[in-house]
Amino acid sequence: MTSLPPQHVVFATAGTSGDLHPFLGLALAVAARGVRTTVMVNAIHAPQVERAGLACVPLGTVDAFLAVVRDPAVWRTREGFGLLWRGARGGLNQALEHLLAMPMDGPTTLVAHPLALPHAAIARAHRPALRVVAAYLAPSNLRTVHDPLTMGPLSIPAWLPQSARRALWRLVDAQLVDAAALPSLNEDRRAHGLAPVARFIEHLQSVAQASVTLFPPWFGPVLPDWPRPLVPGAFVLHDPDAQDALPEPVRAFLDAGAPPVVFTAGTGQVHASAVFAAALEATRAAGRRALLLTPERAQVPAVLPEGALWHGYVPLATLLPHAAALVHHGGIGTVAEALRAGTPQLVVPWAYDQFDNGARVEALGAGRVARFASRRPSRLAPALHALLADAAVGARCRAIAARFDGDAEAARLGAVVDAILAPAAG
Numbered sequence: 001m002t003s004l005p006p007q008h009v010v011f012a013t014a015g016t017s018g019d020l021h022p023f024l025g026l027a028l029a030v031a032a033r034g035v036r037t038t039v040m041v042n043a044i045h046a047p048q049v050e051r052a053g054l055a056c057v058p059l060g061t062v063d064a065f066l067a068v069v070r071d072p073a074v075w076r077t078r079e080g081f082g083l084l085w086r087g088a089r090g091g092l093n094q095a096l097e098h099l100l101a102m103p104m105d106g107p108t109t110l111v112a113h114p115l116a117l118p119h120a121a122i123a124r125a126h127r128p129a130l131r132v133v134a135a136y137l138a139p140s141n142l143r144t145v146h147d148p149l150t151m152g153p154l155s156i157p158a159w160l161p162q163s164a165r166r167a168l169w170r171l172v173d174a175q176l177v178d179a180a181a182l183p184s185l186n187e188d189r190r191a192h193g194l195a196p197v198a199r200f201i202e203h204l205q206s207v208a209q210a211s212v213t214l215f216p217p218w219f220g221p222v223l224p225d226w227p228r229p230l231v232p233g234a235f236v237l238h239d240p241d242a243q244d245a246l247p248e249p250v251r252a253f254l255d256a257g258a259p260p261v262v263f264t265a266g267t268g269q270v271h272a273s274a275v276f277a278a279a280l281e282a283t284r285a286a287g288r289r290a291l292l293l294t295p296e297r298a299q300v301p302a303v304l305p306e307g308a309l310w311h312g313y314v315p316l317a318t319l320l321p322h323a324a325a326l327v328h329h330g331g332i333g334t335v336a337e338a339l340r341a342g343t344p345q346l347v348v349p350w351a352y353d354q355f356d357n358g359a360r361v362e363a364l365g366a367g368r369v370a371r372f373a374s375r376r377p378s379r380l381a382p383a384l385h386a387l388l389a390d391a392a393v394g395a396r397c398r399a400i401a402a403r404f405d406g407d408a409e410a411a412r413l414g415a416v417v418d419a420i421l422a423p424a425a426g
Contacts, residue, residue, distance in 0.1 A: 266334065
């Protein structure tokens with residue numbers, strides 16, 4: 001019997017560590033099936049991929065990545081997406097060059113972050129045998145006119161007809177998305193002899209031959225206008241440091257008193273000084289202790305009050321079982337870790353999927369959203385007081401955490417891996 005040629009699965013990622021970790025966990029699950037696996041990732045994250053023992057293709061430069069992260073415009077509604085796209089474009093073109101140079105002597109699948117899909121389409125125009133699977137980290141990464149629907153900070157009421165919702169999306173695209181991304185994307189397409197595309201999101205969601213979600217249907221049910229075929233998955237909770245013991249200063253702090261309120265604005269946020277200051281005031285008013293997590297020490301007051309500690313980074317999987325509550329930005333990975341730990345959440349969204357993620361936490365009864373507190377930090381204290389006073393939230397969080405111990409989540413992750421490896425199944 002003639003053996004089948006070996007399969008190769010390539011992952012193309014973008015974004016911060018919160019974007020990388022689920023892709024890295026998924027790549028490890030694929031590699032565990034004995035499949036050749038490569039991860040293309042921004043150069044700043046390459047050491048994490050290499051530590052995991054996977055082949056790595058660094059994209060872009062560390063300086064270019066940090067330039068985007070440190071620009072406050074990245075968190076502004078009118079400017080943020082364009083800045084992200086311009087910052088990612090160089091690396092995406094490098095990924096394209098790598099795909100075009102790669103020998104495809106066996107079935108090859110590209111598992112792409114949404115931002116990588118437009119350049120995946122260019123690659124497949126040259127390499128028709130390339131199979132593209134879109135991996136969506138959060139429900140709001142997928143365009144819909146169905147409920148629940150959040151557009152930035154706005155929760156769209158159920159009574160608004162779909163025709164009006166489509167009109168709103170066309171307005172968002174015209175002003176914030178297409179104007180920012182299409183000129184440069186179409187320039188890249190012209191360089192490869194391809195026709196321009198007219199709408200960025202419509203094109204993005206039409207590229208893949210299959211799609212998977214890296215969140216479970218109980219968090220984001222599959223909607224009628226999402227791409228098909230689509231396999232609903234599970235949260236892929238991977239942190240390379242999750243097995244490490246708590247740092248000694250953190251362990252000593254936890255042992256010294258009642259469970260603290262943990263605050264984080266995400267590994268990519270360097271503009272949260274006012275929010276961290278408000279966090280200290282909010283915990284003082286509530287009579288609680290505070291643990292502030294940020295790799296940027298300058299975001300935290302130089303002198304902290306008694307009952308407060310700063311630390312650069314602690315894996316949430318290790319820390320959250322010791323926390324009274326988590327106040328955070330609403331990144332999908334942070335949301336998922338808090339749900340798994342059964343920790344009440346207060347979401348302080350800044351931009352992108354964070355608003356929708358927070359709304360879903362609130363709808364599940366697992367926490368609350370401090371709307372606009374990232375811009376008006378004075379709103380943090382009353383929101384935290386309300387969260388800590390709500391006994392029902394704790395009970396609901398414990399019920400949700402139990403879902404992570406069942407077989408259903410593992411089965412859904414296995415179905416995602418099966419969908420990625422589908423060409424080799426026959």
